Amino acid sequence: MKNADLENRYGAVLNAFRRVYPDPKLALRFENPFQLLVAVILSAQCTDERVNSVTEELFKKVKGPEDIIRMSDEELENLIRPTGYYRQKAKSLKGCCEVLLKNYGGEIPTRMDELVKLPGVGRKTAAMVLGNAFGINEGIAVDTHVRRVAQRVGLSDHDTPEKIEQDLMKHIPRDLWTWFSNATILHGRNVCKARKPNCGECPVKEVCRFFMKSGGV
DNA sequence: CTCCCGATAT
DNA sequence: ATATCAGGAG
Structure with a gap:
């Protein structure tokens, strides 16, 4: 009975999102896997x-890993400063590019276990790159939006991104993983917002625990 | 669990 | 003025 409710909730969310976000695209601008990797690393907490x-x-100055390596720390840090954590991110970027050149001929690896070894790359970043640059569904990117939506709606009762991702992967068909993540991020940004969620216009309020608790219809 | 950091909403 | 936003490493 409780399990049926959960399956029903997943089904309703998947259907609603398919209707409202049929082709969700990343807000991040990129033209190739390298650019996406750089952009997603920079997008941490930003x-x-x-x-x-x-x-x-x-990207006017940087076309590939070599350009990052060649650049001075100061120049790189200044270029990325507005994204915050710029010293860490500059270090991560340089570390990534060294590994890319040393082990992958300057290309971006296409497996989760390899991507996650790159400095500054966790499962969220890896899943994002895999899904959106290569069309490979090897995980679900659980960023703060996915985490918040999943918890509020009642798709997962866990707290960590890792456990939430496992719950989501268990209930969502693998070929939908990237789409679901992109759609949910969009939904979290535009409707299920952190500060002032717009439950009135939410397509999944009928099955949403948060909406019910906050006095929903 | 703490540290890394800038920008915007309140 | 200050709370909040937004991932990964050590």
Whole structure:
């Protein structure tokens, strides 16, 4: 009975999202896997719009891993400063590019276990790159939006991104993983917002625990 | 669990 | 003025 409720909730969310977000695209701007990797690393704890404003300049100077390596720490840090954590991110970027050149001929690896070894790359970043640059569904990117939506709606009762991702992967068909993540991020940004969620216009309020608890119809 | 950091909403 | 936003490493 409880399990049936959960399955029903997943089904309703998947259907509603399929209708409202049939083809969700990343807010991040990129033209190739390398650019996406860089952009997603920069997007940690930072809005996509701010990343875009930085990468627009950055990608004029940086076409591949070699360009990052060649660049001085100061120049790289200055270019990415508005995204926050710029020293860490500059270090991650350089570390990534060294590994890319050393082990992958300057290309981006296409497996989760390899991507996750790159400095500054966790499962969220890896899943994002795999799904959106290569169309490979090897995980579900659980960022703060996916986490919040999953918890509020009642798709997972766990707290960590890892456990939430496992719950989601258990209930969502693998070929939908990337789509679901993109759609949910969109939904979290536009409707199920952190500060002031717009439950009135939410397509999944009928099955949403958060909406019920906050006095929903 | 703490540290890394800038920008915007309140 | 200050709370909040938004991932990964050590």
